[in-house]
Amino acid sequence: MSEVLQLAEYLLTASLVFVVLALICNVVIITSRQRRAAVQTSERVTVAAGVPSSDTLVVSPVPDRSRRRRRRAPLSGLAWYATGFAAIAFVCVLAYVLLRMSLTGHGPFSNQHEFAVSFVLGILGAYLVVEFVYQVRALSLAVLPIAAVLLLYAMSLDAGVQPLIPALQNNLLLTLHVGFAILAYGAAAVSCGAAALYLLHPKLRLRNLPARDLFDDIGYKAATVTFPMLTIMIVLGAVWANTAWGRYWGWDPKETAALVTWLIYGAYLHARVTRGWQGTRSAVLLLVGFLAVLFAYFGNHFFGGLHSYA
Amino acid sequence: MTTDHRFRPEAAADEGVPTRDAIAAHGAVVTVDGADPGGPKGGGEVAVSELFRWVYRFFYSKTVGLILILAMAVYALIGSLVTQTSAAVWADPAQRESFLARAEEVYGAWTPVLGALGLFHAFTSVPFYVVVTMLALSILACTTHRIPELWRRNRHPHVHVAPRFFDKARSRGSVPTDADPATALAATRAVLERHRFRVLTDDRAPGQALYADRHAWSGIGTVIAHLSFIVILAAFVISASFGIEEDLAVPVGGTVEVGHDTGLTLTALSFSDTYTEQGRPADYVSELQLRRGDEVVAQQEVRVNSPLEYGGFRFHQTTFGIAADVRVALDGQEVFAEAVPLKWASNDGANAVGRFDLPGTDLEVVVVLAASGRTDGVVPVGAALFEIYRGEERVDAKVALQGAAVSSAGHDFTFERERQFTGIRMRQDPGEVWMWIGSALLVIGMSITFSFAYRRLWVRVETISEPATTEPVEGPDARPARLIRFGAVERSVASYQRLLEDIVADLDDELADLDAKGEPS
Ligand code: HEM
Numbered sequence: 001m002s003e004v005l006q007l008a009e010y011l012l013t014a015s016l017v018f019v020v021l022a023l024i025c026n027v028v029i030i031t032s033r034q035r036r037a038a039v040q041t042s043e044r045v046t047v048a049a050g051v052p053s054s055d056t057l058v059v060s061p062v063p064d065r066s067r068r069r070r071r072r073a074p075l076s077g078l079a080w081y082a083t084g085f086a087a088i089a090f091v092c093v094l095a096y097v098l099l100r101m102s103l104t105g106h107g108p109f110s111n112q113h114e115f116a117v118s119f120v121l122g123i124l125g126a127y128l129v130v131e132f133v134y135q136v137r138a139l140s141l142a143v144l145p146i147a148a149v150l151l152l153y154a155m156s157l158d159a160g161v162q163p164l165i166p167a168l169q170n171n172l173l174l175t176l177h178v179g180f181a182i183l184a185y186g187a188a189a190v191s192c193g194a195a196a197l198y199l200l201h202p203k204l205r206l207r208n209l210p211a212r213d214l215f216d217d218i219g220y221k222a223a224t225v226t227f228p229m230l231t232i233m234i235v236l237g238a239v240w241a242n243t244a245w246g247r248y249w250g251w252d253p254k255e256t257a258a259l260v261t262w263l264i265y266g267a268y269l270h271a272r273v274t275r276g277w278q279g280t281r282s283a284v285l286l287l288v289g290f291l292a293v294l295f296a297y298f299g300n301h302f303f304g305g306l307h308s309y310a
Numbered sequence: 311m312t313t314d315h316r317f318r319p320e321a322a323a324d325e326g327v328p329t330r331d332a333i334a335a336h337g338a339v340v341t342v343d344g345a346d347p348g349g350p351k352g353g354g355e356v357a358v359s360e361l362f363r364w365v366y367r368f369f370y371s372k373t374v375g376l377i378l379i380l381a382m383a384v385y386a387l388i389g390s391l392v393t394q395t396s397a398a399v400w401a402d403p404a405q406r407e408s409f410l411a412r413a414e415e416v417y418g419a420w421t422p423v424l425g426a427l428g429l430f431h432a433f434t435s436v437p438f439y440v441v442v443t444m445l446a447l448s449i450l451a452c453t454t455h456r457i458p459e460l461w462r463r464n465r466h467p468h469v470h471v472a473p474r475f476f477d478k479a480r481s482r483g484s485v486p487t488d489a490d491p492a493t494a495l496a497a498t499r500a501v502l503e504r505h506r507f508r509v510l511t512d513d514r515a516p517g518q519a520l521y522a523d524r525h526a527w528s529g530i531g532t533v534i535a536h537l538s539f540i541v542i543l544a545a546f547v548i549s550a551s552f553g554i555e556e557d558l559a560v561p562v563g564g565t566v567e568v569g570h571d572t573g574l575t576l577t578a579l580s581f582s583d584t585y586t587e588q589g590r591p592a593d594y595v596s597e598l599q600l601r602r603g604d605e606v607v608a609q610q611e612v613r614v615n616s617p618l619e620y621g622g623f624r625f626h627q628t629t630f631g632i633a634a635d636v637r638v639a640l641d642g643q644e645v646f647a648e649a650v651p652l653k654w655a656s657n658d659g660a661n662a663v664g665r666f667d668l669p670g671t672d673l674e675v676v677v678v679l680a681a682s683g684r685t686d687g688v689v690p691v692g693a694a695l696f697e698i699y700r701g702e703e704r705v706d707a708k709v710a711l712q713g714a715a716v717s718s719a720g721h722d723f724t725f726e727r728e729r730q731f732t733g734i735r736m737r738q739d740p741g742e743v744w745m746w747i748g749s750a751l752l753v754i755g756m757s758i759t760f761s762f763a764y765r766r767l768w769v770r771v772e773t774i775s776e777p778a779t780t781e782p783v784e785g786p787d788a789r790p791a792r793l794i795r796f797g798a799v800e801r802s803v804a805s806y807q808r809l810l811e812d813i814v815a816d817l818d819d820e821l822a823d824l825d826a827k828g829e830p831s
Contacts, residue, residue: 059483059796059810061818134804162590217804228756235749244615246626246737247555248745249546251390259386263379274372 004103009159011096012117016151018089019124019144025082026140030208032078082137083128086144090124093151097121104161107175111162116154118178119297122186123147126222130190134218138209142193173243177236184229185293188265191222192290195283216279219286220272226289227265234258257296264289369444369451378445385441388432392417392424397434397551404672411674411701433550442547446540453536460529463764469521470514471768471797479768479797481806483814486790487821491517491771494794497824498769501817505809507765515770523766531758538751545748549741554623559633559731560596561649568600568736572621575601579609581630581732594627596732612734622738629653629733632662634677634694635726637715645669645721649731650677660687673719674699679728694725765809767798 075083097108097117108114127143130136197204198215237255238248249255268285271277277285368374393413399405413430414421428435476482487494495517499509502522512519560566560578568574579597586592598618600608608620618625633649646669652662662681667674678695680687689695692712698705698719708723710716715724772793794817800806 059481059807059814061485061815162586162588214804221805224760228753228760231749231756232753235753238745238749242742243617244626245628246617246624246735247739248549248742251386251394253390256386256390260383263383267379 005100005159005161008096008099009155011092011099012151012155015089015092015096015120016148016155018085018092019148019151022082022085022089023140023144023148025078025085026137026144029078029082030138030141030206032207079137082140083131086124086128086131086140089147090121090128093117093121093124100161106171107178109174109178111158113154113157113159115178115297116150116157118182119185119189120147120150120154122182122184123150123189124186126183126186126190126225127193130194130218130222134214136210136214136218138197138206139190139193139215139218142196143190146189146193173236173240177233177240180229180233180236184226184233185297187222187225187229188290188293191219191226191286194219194222195286195290198283199280199287216283219283223265223268223286223289227262227269230258230262230265234262254296257292261289261292261296264292366451366455369448370455372452375445375448375452378441378448381441382445385432385438388429392429392432394432395430396555397431400431400434404670405667407672407701408667408674408699411699414702433546439547442543446543449536449540453533456529457533460533463523463529464526467510467521467523467526467766469510469512470519471770473770473772475768476770476772476795476797479799481767481796481798481800481810483796483810485794485814485817485821486792487794488791489821489824491773491792493824494771494792494821495520495769497820498771498794498817501813501820502769504816505813507767512768518771520769521766522769523764525762525764526766528758528762528764531755531760531762533755534751535755535759538748538755541744541748541751545741545744547741548744549739553739553741554737555739556736557628558625558734558736559649559651560598560734561633561635562730562732564635564649564729564731566648568623570738572623573602574607574621574623576625576734576736577601578732578734581730583630594630596627596630596734598625598734600625624737626735626737627732628735631731631733632679632682632728633731634664634679634728636666636675636677636694637724637726638668638675639715639722639724640670640720649729651731651733652677652679655681656687658687660684661689668698668721671719672700673705675723677725696723696725765798765800765806767796767810770795770797 097114100114100117101107104110108118123143124147127139127147130139194215198212198219201209201212201215234255237258241250241252241255242248264285268277268282268289271285272282393416395409399409409430410421410425413424417424424430428437432438489497498520502509502520505524507522507524508526509520509522512521554570556569558566558576560576562578562581565575565577568576577599579599581594581596583594584592594614596612598610598612599606600618600620608618610616610618612618612625612627614627617627629651631651631653633651636646636648636650637644638646646666648666650664650666652664654663655661656663656678660681661684662679664677665674666677676697676699678687678689678697679693680689680691685691689709693709694712695707695709696716696718697707706718708716708718710723710725712725712727715722717723772795774791774793796810796814798806798810
């Protein structure tokens with residue numbers, strides 16, 4: 001079994017290589033003089049010239065009907081490679097996680113290594129979805145480095161397989177709990193990346209950078225995924241704690257950190273909906289939210305508590 | 311993944327849409343014939359209902375809500391940083407004394423301050439109840455405040471807008487067409503309905519304008535999410551206030567009473583702990599038996615993730631170790647007979663130490679035994695040292711040989727034997743079910759809010775006035791006769807832009823198809 005695991009770790013190395021390659025391709029595309037590689041506006045409609053303010057949107061149909069129905073222009077040239085590399089990196093991590101799950105017989109939750117790899121899986125998955133939906137590769141500049149650093153971190157940790165301590169012997173609940181954490185944290189990383197790009201936008205002199213507001217929108221959309229996923233994660237954690245320790249909430253430091261994270265994303269959504277917060281202030285809240293995610297995630301290094309099994 | 315864009319009254323106002331504030335303001339104007347419009351003259355004329363309105367306004371203030379949430383966050387911090395005890399321990403003077411004595415070792419001179427503020431039982435303290443109640447009221451008021459508007463947006467949407475709205479709307483679109491207005495509107499309606507919009511006709515501009523919205527009902531999601539949070543708060547308060555949590559040290563092969571008027575006894579038939587080769591714990595399991603009198607009502611192997619459940623009580627495996635069976639009598643009456651878990655080791659590791667509070671007194675008793683395999687401790691093997699404390703002060707200390715009683719502080723202490731115990735946490739939590747109901751509602755409400763974004767737009771068919779001087783042009787350069795205009799108040803964000811683009815493009819296609827069919831070739 002351990003030889004298989006050692007071989008499996010090459011998947012992580014491969015993934016890291018592909019993440020870096022994807023990042024390089026995207027940097028080239030975004031700084032390229034050639035053409036606007038990032039397909040920003042759909043080809044089905046024109047956005048009227050002389051738009052009064054960036055806050056206003058005017059659409060009218062493209063005269064040439066044959067050019068329509070191609071919002072997602074087929075990937076070509078370097079963009080094809082950039083997306084391909086990111087997708088391969090995702091598949092490598094996914095394969096690694098699945099292989100490990102089949103060898104250990106439980107979800108990726110027994111130690112920090114497994115969870116770091118899962119975190120990367122969530123980030124790459126969320127990134128690919130957003131790249132596809134929004135056709136925006138500039139996001140990779142902020143998100144892929146996070147994935148790369150976490151991969152390096154995961155590879156530096158002990159990848160050995162240990163039997164589960166008794167508290168963790170609850171496969172279904174824990175797999176679900178960690179599964180939702182992966183979704184929440186992946187989306188959180190994307191919304192943090194979008195917020196960072198929003199804040200840096202005026203300073204970045206990149207040729208093919210999409211409009212600043214797009215990052216505000218992506219940050220918000222990702223947060224509307226993070227928040228419900230965090231909620232489900234916390235509820236599942238509470239259900240598990242209730243069976244394992246006999247109480248659904250114990251103010252364990254990790255629980256408290258998760259609650260604080262939840263409150264920050266809640267504050268972000270409320271500020272946006274009820275106070276009309278947009279732009280800089282709400283982008284800062286997203287950065288704070290992701291810091292809280294990292295704190296909750298690395299928390300067991302700072303404080304003990306019942307979650308300190310890793 | 312969709313957005314809920316806030317309806318911006320200030321933006322809407324200059325776009326010709328009456329704001330909800332304006333509507334509310336109209337509703338609030340009450341004219342009574344003959345009444346002085348200058349308002350009440352003396353303090354006595356303020357209606358009693360004004361008080362309630364004032365309270366209501368106080369609670370739906372977002373600032374108040376924010377402050378309350380911050381107060382809750384402070385309590386969360388306290389709950390995780392300051393050692394907490396249960397309401398039951400706090401209510402019992404003797405137990406409280408001994409708890410405070412131990413707390414003083416950690417918090418020193420701050421102990422009385424923390425105690426006075428109720429921070430050692432933060433979640434059952436009066437200030438916390440006040441904060442929670444106010445937060446619940448705040449959420450209730452916020453939600454209630456929004457219900458009429460949510461209702462209105464679903465049942466009585468604002469169908470009509472002024473023509474100039476289409477010049478100023480945040481998001482605008484237009485499709486040129488030669489079709490007559492009725493055909494153009496019919497095509498628009500068809501396209502919008504295909505995009506799952508509800509389409510209503512604007513009766514004030516018949517044959518000319520439409521109103522359309524999508525998911526106008528989804529405001530119910532916000533209502534559910536907010537009300538569910540009240541349920542969660544209530545569940546937490548119920549758990550903290552009425553939940554029972556007790557750690558039982560059950561000697562292996564021995565029996566303890568469950569108490570709480572259940573008439574139940576709990577017996578640990580066996581206990582085993584297994585380890586991996588590296589010495590990591592692999593499994594802890596107690597075979598537990600629950601009896602009422604002689605009748606066995608439940609029996610089960612209890613592991614960390616599989617507690618025994620019976621009659622609203624749950625028994626969880628939490629710990630295990632060595633315990634000393636101790637008996638204490640007062641004037642020949644037995645006042646204490648339990649296995650005292652020896653949870654601590656002395657600094658040199660030579661002794662195992664446990665403690666208990668002596669019922670009916672403010673005394674704390676520390677039991678010291680020789681650690682297994684050690685003969686170098688303060689206590690000889692086969693004996694126990696009883697140290698009696700009142701607060702910080704050591705009242706007495708006596709060594710008792712196994713089975714022989716010693717007298718101290720007016721009581722007789724007997725060390726019966728040393729044996730293994732399994733640590734079982736007993737729980738009964740009436741708040742639990744509410745917690746799950748609240749959580750489920752929260753997730754449902756949130757999912758509705760975030761998956762079914764409320765969208766609306768207005769449509770108007772305008773005939774383009776031909777400049778009087780130019781001749782009508784034939785051929786591809788012909789100016790279209792009409793423009794189908796779209797307007798929405800949402801801010802221009804990518805997702806809304808795409809929706810609008812889709813609608814505009816689809817409508818253009820639809821009209822082209824109609825054109826192709828209608829024209830004899
Ligand atoms: C901590 C518990 C709370 C939770 C979980 C919660 C949750 C939510 C959610 C999910 C939304 C929808 C956000 C969106 O549409 O993007 C929302 C909106 C809102 N919340 Fe809360 N909320 C809480 C407390 C409060 C409190 C205490 C207040 C009032 C002081 C409040 C007032 C509002 C208002 C006015 C909206 C706007 C609703 C809308 O535009 O649809 N919330 N809340």
